[in-house]
Amino acid sequence: MSIITFTLNGSQVSVDAPPMTRLLDLLREHLHLTGTKEGCGEGECGSCSVLVDGELVNSCLVPSLQIQGATVTTIEGLGEQTHLHPIQQCFLEKGGAQCGICTPGMILATHHLLEKHPAPTLDEIREGLSGNLCRCTGYMRIFEAVQQTAKLAEAGK
Amino acid sequence: MAPKEPIVGAPALRYEGEAKVLGRAKYIDDLHFPQMIHGATVRSKFPRGRITAIRYGEGVPWDEFTIVTWRDIPGENTIVHLLKDHPCLVEEIVNHPEEPIVLLAHPDKALLRKAVDAVTIEYEPLPAVFTIEESEAPDAPVIWNSEAGDSPNVFKTYLMEKGNVDDVWASADYIIEGEYSTGAQEQLYIENNGVIAEYTEESVTVWGSMQCPYYLHHALQLAFALPEEKCRVIQVETGGAFGGKEDYPSVIGCHAALLAMKSGRPVKMVYDRLEDMAATTKRHPSRTRHRTAVSKDGRLLGGEIEFAIDGGAYVTLSPVVLSRGTIHAAGPYNWPNLRIRAKAVATNCPPHGAFRGFGAPQSIFGLERHMDLIAKTVGITPEELRRRNFLQPGGSTATGQLIKDPIDLNGMLTRALEESGYHAKRAEFTKTNPTSPIKRGIGFATFMHGAGFTGSGERRLNSLVAIEIDDEGSPEILVSSTEFGQGTNTILCQVAAQTLHIPYKNVRIAQPDTHRVPNSGPTVASRTAMIVGKLVEDASHNLLTCMRASGLLEETYTPEQFCHAALAYKQKHGELRATARYQAPGDIFWDDDKYRGDAYPAYAWAVYVAEVEVDTRTYMAEVKNFWALQEVGKVLNPVLAKGQVEGGVAQGIGYAIYEKCVWKDGVMANNQMTNYIMPTSADLPPIHVLFEEVPSIHGPFGAKGIGELPMDGPAPAILNAIEEATGVCFNHCPLLPEDIFDKLANPTSISADSSQLQPAVAGPVFSGTTS
CATH class of the missing domain: 3.30.365.10 (Aldehyde oxidase/xanthine dehydrogenase, molybdopterin binding domain)
Structure with missing residues (x-):
């Protein structure tokens, strides 16, 4: 066991866990943040996506020792019941979430995409989200949600 | 007064959408019960054969494990669907790769994986067939035979005839032949199959990711030889299904329940992707x-x-x-x-x-x-x-x-x-x-x-839905129809809201729990919007009729007046509940024999x-x-x-x-x-x-x-x-x-x-x- 200290959704946390514990398990089992989902366990589906120091990673492939001192953002760090993050609001309105299991990862992937491309083209959206699989939507409503978020951000400037 | 804008036909926001975008919706693997342990399955690694021995290898503390075989099944060893040929656990003859033989439970997931690998199944191989062509070949080994089937290796046949096709060939200008085939397809819901089971005081409860709680409810009654009131099934948020969680939850649900019964503790069984893809159902080739x-x-x-x-x-x-x-x-x-x-x-x-x-x-x-x-x-x-x-x-x-x-x-x-x-x-x-x-x-x-x-399927299902007024005076829809992404919750609430002339956000829908919701049939066959939706509309009308007959509700009313009237009725009578049962339309006829x-x-x-x-x-x-x-x-x-x-x-x-x-x-x-x-x-x-x-x-x-x-x-x-x-x-x-x-x-x-x-x-x- 070893103490892993990092910043999680804005607060510093320390967890006593074996260093090879997957970041996914550290979040779900040690810290009880179950918004991050496991879909495949091999880095293909993106359901377990979180942001580590601003980069989008599959938390099922990251050993916890690698996040020592890092800043981690999960879906729980994005919005609140009374005040959804604009991406969450747009996913809700545009039908970007169906069964919802890929949604936390997809929303974090969108967050990452919009940081890089605040006004993404459709091709940039298709490419930017291609590491996150969704079996329900066929992605079209998700694309609309992303475009709507970008439009709102542009209008709010 | 009715809301000005129609609710049906409008893009009402997904009922459970907020919880989903916030990551707060709780799927089966997100739930944890006190004392809960984990379950796993030992499967056949060969297609067909007779089991001669099951060996539990060295290096595993077997006394710490709960071990279940078919001998532990209190009722019938079957996962009932249409017939009872599908065993819950193999007794002697294995009929396909990945067939469940032994179930194990332990608090430590990592040790559980090691234990599964340490179980060896010894067997004598039997001949097997793997394709339609191999199965129908004249010299094919008989791998399935039952009086309930049509002939050896054939589960079912249909013959459908219209007119007299034998007379057309002579007068045809063209006779065109073709052969077409399709492969298996994996549903690939992003959330794998999973359940949690609990067994206390001779009653069994299973929570799980599923489409049809009443299917599992039925399967449990047979496997455990328990009356229906002793079996309870609760659907939790389900991360995609597409048919893949229609029949399979009966398998994993019975398995987890057997482990819970024998261990005396709640048991979680959640497949990983490899197991889910290898062992669960796919589209028929x-x-x-x-x-x-x-x-x-x-x-x-x-x-x-x-x-x-x-x-x-x-x-x-x-x-x-x-x-x-x-x-x-x-x-x-x-x-x-x-x-x-x-x-x-x-x-x-x-x-x-x-x-x-x-x-x-x-x-x-x-x-x-x-x-x-x-x-x-x-x-x-x-x-x-x-x-x-x-x-x-x-x-x-x-x-x-x-x-x-x-x-x-x-x-x-x-x-x-x-x-x-x-x-x-x-x-x-x-x-x-x-x-x-x-x-x-x-x-x-x-x-x-x-x-x-x-055909006559809906008549046999005999679906029932109910609407009940809750303590806040809001109507709550009670159905076993499940949400797994398609929008069941949302559209049924829209239908009730429009019929009751109250806002969409005032309508609730209950979590499907067989102890609480009537059987509105399985969530399959493109039937929820049309069949169950119609029953929700009927039940809503029945609710209004009941409220109006009591004199508490005028012909026109505001949502607030509806709420007050509903609460007043409830106070006077104890509860306010309306139901609707499926009635076959008078102009629908079907002959099951002639198809x-x-x-x-x-x-x-x-x-x-x-x-x-x-x-x-x-x-x-x-x-x-x-x-x-x-x-x-x-x-x-x-x-x-x-x-x-x-x-x-x-x-x-x-x-x-x-x-x-x-x-x-x-x-x-x-x-x-x-x-x-x-x-x-x-x-x-x-x-x-x-x-x-x-x-x-x-x-x-x-x-x-x-x-x-x-x-x-x-x-x-x-x-x-x-x-x-x-x-x-x-x-x-x-x-x-x-x-x-x-x-x-x-x-x-x-x-x-x-x-x-x-x-x-x-x-x-x-x-x-x-x-």
Whole structure:
């Protein structure tokens, strides 16, 4: 066991866990943040996506020792019941979430995409989200949600 | 007073959407119970054989484990579906790879994995079969036989006849034959199968990811020999299903419950992706053979269709999958004479099961590919062939069902072809293809999909729904119909809100819990919007009638007055609850023996158009653009309906050109997301969704079923377009680059294939069968 200290959704946390514990398990089992989902366990589906120091990673492939001192953002760090993050609001309105299991990862992937491309083209959206699989939507409503978020951000400037 | 804006037909926000976008929705693996331990399954690693010994290897503290075998089952050793041939745990004979033999439970997941690997199953092998052809061969070993079946290795057969097809061959100008086949397809819900079970004081409770709580409820009663009130099933948020969580939760649910009973602790069983893909159900592989008599002006005179599906090792749901596939095999066309012979055969593969479309995508693939072959042979366009044979109002389907709805397939075809620029593109591609390494093509499929259970199915289900007023005076819908992404919660609340004249946000829907909700039937068969929606509408009317009869509610009222009246009624009478039970429409008749009559109360109709590119250097086919036009009755929620269609089309595109299950002696060899390829956001074309709305009397506010329809059309439309692009005929899906390479890179295989013949040389008897 070893103490892993990092910043999680804005607060510093320390967890006593074996260093090879997957970041996914550290979040779900040690810290009880179950918004991050496991879909495949091999880095293909993106359901377990979180942001580590601003980069989008599959938390099922990251050993916890690698996040020592890092800043981690999960879906729980994005919005609140009374005040959804604009991406969450747009996913809700545009039908970007169906069964919802890929949604936390997809929303974090969108967050990452919009940081890089605040006004993404459709091709940039298709490419930017291609590491996150969704079996329900066929992605079209998700694309609309992303475009709507970008439009709102542009209008709010 | 009624809300000013209509609620039905408006894009009401997804009922549980906020919890989902916040990551707060709790799926089965997110739940943790005190004292809970984990369960795992020891499975067969061979397709068929007799178990001679089970050895528990060294290096594992076996005394810490709960171990369950078939001997621990208190009731019948069966997972009941239609028959009882499917054991809960193997007693002696293994019939497929990955068949459950021993169950283990332990608090430590890592140790549990080690223990599963340490169990060795010794066995004497028995001969096995793995495909339809092997199963039906005259010298095939008998791997399944039952009095309830049709014959050795055959679970079920159907014979459907209309007119007299034997008389048409002599007068036909053309007799056109073709054989078409489809592979298995994995549902690939992103959340794997999972449950938690608890056993206390001789009663069993299972929470889980599932479509049909009452299926598992029934399975538990048999396996545990318990009365229904001692069994309880609760559906929790479900991360996708698509049919894959229709029958399988009965297996994993009974397993976890057995471990809970023996250990005395709550047991969680959640499969990982490898196990889920290897062991759980997939879409049935199929083969469709057509022999069609056609006049020289392109009218269908008669046809013989042979439809076969591979059911895997046990019956499970195969007879009903076969039934839907059989009825849909004739498509939206007028067949004066027709004979369909259908069979579901046994193989030593894990049982195939429900997947969106339920047999229809398979037989529609065969028919819509065959229609293009007929057009080519007769020398008319695919469009003209369909126009000359479309069903019209007043016509009758293959089962003899009179078309009463004012459906206009010609008009729909015109609209879909115009929206997609079909004619201009066809002309352009004909011009540019000869000089380009990238061959472009555009093709389409026309089809229909029946809503609700087949034939007398809904009558047998006898569904019941209830609406109850809660402590805040809000109506709560009580149904066993489940939400797994399609929008059940939202549309049922919309229907109740509109009927009760109160805002959408004032209506609640209960978590499906068999102790609390009545059985409104399984969430399958495109039946929720139409059948259950109608019952919710009826129950809402009954609630209003009850409130008005009590004198507490005026003819017109505000939402606040509704709430006050509801609470006043509740205070006076203790509870306020209204129900509605399914009543078969008076004009629906079905003959189960002859397979004749009104197969479904209503059909959705569709024309799907696919534009493709085939790169003759890489042999890669891509869908570049897609139009989905459908008539589904009243669209209850335009955002959700569009999402349903787009998602179904995406799965259909996967079925056509990406998703291949690779089998090796009954084992899925590519049971992981790395090498079973589903479409990503970068792979899909724009999907243009177009609706026509012809209200049906059978659904709430005129709605019909929509869920399965979009799975039916993409594969044939895409393969029709690929033939347009390449001039080469492909009759199997999925069609991957290696399959295209096989034919394009090997010209001799093309010339040897009579389906490549041009009409001028086709002659009177034309066979598209390759062998």
